Amino acid sequence: MYSNYQNHLIRIIDEIKETGLYKNERVIVSPQGAEIELNTGQKVLNFCANNYLGLSNNESLIEAVKASLDDHGYGMSSVRFICGTTDLHKELERKIAEFFGTEDTLLYAACFDANGGVFEPLLGEEDAIISDSLNHASIIDGVRLCKAQRFRYENADVADLEKQLQLAHSNRFRLIVTDGVFSMDGNVAPLDRIVELAEKYDAMVMVDESHSAGVVGKTGRGVTELFNIKGRIEIITGTLGKAFGGAIGGFTTGRKEIIEILRQRSRPYLFSNSIPPMVAAAGIRIINMMTETNVLQDKLHFNANYFITCMKKLGFDIKPTKSAICAVMLYEARLSQDFASRLLKEGVYVVGFYFPVVPKGQARIRVQLSAAHEREHLDKAVNAFEKIGRELGVIK
Numbered sequence: 125m126y127s128n129y130q131n132h133l134i135r136i137i138d139e140i141k142e143t144g145l146y147k148n149e150r151v152i153v154s155p156q157g158a159e160i161e162l163n164t165g166q167k168v169l170n171f172c173a174n175n176y177l178g179l180s181n182n183e184s185l186i187e188a189v190k191a192s193l194d195d196h197g198y199g200m201s202s203v204r205f206i207c208g209t210t211d212l213h214k215e216l217e218r219k220i221a222e223f224f225g226t227e228d229t230l231l232y233a234a235c236f237d238a239n240g241g242v243f244e245p246l247l248g249e250e251d252a253i254i255s256d257s258l259n260h261a262s263i264i265d266g267v268r269l270c271k272a273q274r275f276r277y278e279n280a281d282v283a284d285l286e287k288q289l290q291l292a293h294s295n296r297f298r299l300i301v302t303d304g305v306f307s308m309d310g311n312v313a314p315l316d317r318i319v320e321l322a323e324k325y326d327a328m329v330m331v332d333e334s335h336s337a338g339v340v341g342k343t344g345r346g347v348t349e350l351f352n353i354k355g356r357i358e359i360i361t362g363t364l365g366k367a368f369g370g371a372i373g374g375f376t377t378g379r380k381e382i383i384e385i386l387r388q389r390s391r392p393y394l395f396s397n398s399i400p401p402m403v404a405a406a407g408i409r410i411i412n413m414m415t416e417t418n419v420l421q422d423k424l425h426f427n428a429n430y431f432i433t434c435m436k437k438l439g440f441d442i443k444p445t446k447s448a449i450c451a452v453m454l455y456e457a458r459l460s461q462d463f464a465s466r467l468l469k470e471g472v473y474v475v476g477f478y479f480p481v482v483p484k485g486q487a488r489i490r491v492q493l494s495a496a497h498e499r500e501h502l503d504k505a506v507n508a509f510e511k512i513g514r515e516l517g518v519i520k
């Protein structure tokens with residue numbers, strides 16, 4: 125029975141390899157950080173983690189986790205509403221709402237689940253979801269699970285958004301949904317204009333702050349801080365898996381009635397296990413740290429600025445960015461692969477992205493800056509980019 129299907133899969137796998145799209149995992153044997161060790165014994169500088177605030181191996185978080193293991197144990201063996209909620213879960217939900225200036229929060233196992241479970245309970249077939257064309261896969265999947273009518277606008281294009289809002293004028297309710305920061309370019313959604321249009325066309329707004337929370341805005345409160353629109357967004361989703369410690373966990377935060385309905389009806393919340401108390405304990409510690417001081421944001425903003433300025437001076441083509449993502453444009457897929465593998469030999473770990481992850485002819489290397497990077501790390505990366513850039517004729 126299996127052999128026909130096996131051959132079918134082998135053909136698909138070969139095809140993936142032939143088109144150069146086969147993904148391999150690189151194995152790290154050290155904690156996540158600015159400098160990591162691979163199972164090959166090579167030590168490299170890491171410029172491709174979502175470890176924006178450098179908290180993945182932070183001592184204070186590890187202390188909080190160890191303490192919670194002692195007083196709350198390891199796992200919950202339950203979904204939240206049966207017996208999977210501790211005081212730590214409740215406290216973290218409160219803290220996340222305080223952090224974003226929202227009314228209430230619901231934790232999920234991941235932001236993928238938060239986005240997967242947010243649309244279907246809130247909107248029906250008479251409603252409209254108006255979604256940015258470059259939104260994260262989890263938003264796209266979440267929208268698919270919902271019966272609402274779908275409208276799509278070109279990435280960050282407010283003129284197109286307005287057209288779509290006009291098309292959706294006869295629907296009962298309208299929800300505009302966008303990533304805060306788009307992960308491939310590092311551009312920020314024009315939330316000020318989006319909120320204006322939402323008010324003009326009587327729509328609600330949802331923003332996914334996964335790449336922007338902890339990163340964007342002077343104190344890291346994300347795009348609602350950057351555009352000074354706190355309290356004017358109905359729904360924010362985000363992850364604990366990027367800037368906020370990088371372990372696992374996601375959340376939806378926003379208007380209290382919306383969160384209340386999600387607590388009753390959101391399927392990934394109702395039918396999937398509770399995050400372990402230690403993750404909640406670490407989350408609480410992170411929010412406390414970010415309330416006390418901005419040193420990590422300041423360092424991240426400095427590092428991003430420094431790196432991008434150096435790269436532009438060398439003549440690299442950098443996508444306009446307001447985040448900690450820096451897309452170094454190389455345009456050709458093979459060149460991006462070659463460039464990245466040569467950088468690894470120089471001890472700098474970055475990843476080249478090409479079609480279908482980005483549009484054809486738009487291949488690039490994505491560099492992600494972190495507060496964990498020191499000046500010497502940044503200089504080493506810039507020097508390696510300069511060396512390989514000249515070797516491959518990308519810069520003069």
Ligand SMILES: *Cc1c(COP(=O)(O)O)cnc(C)c1O
Nearest residue numbers: 234235236260332334363365374
């Ligand atoms: C990373 C990411 C997610 C998924 O977050 P997880 O918590 O890892 O599931 C969702 N949305 C966006 C925009 C992301 O960048």
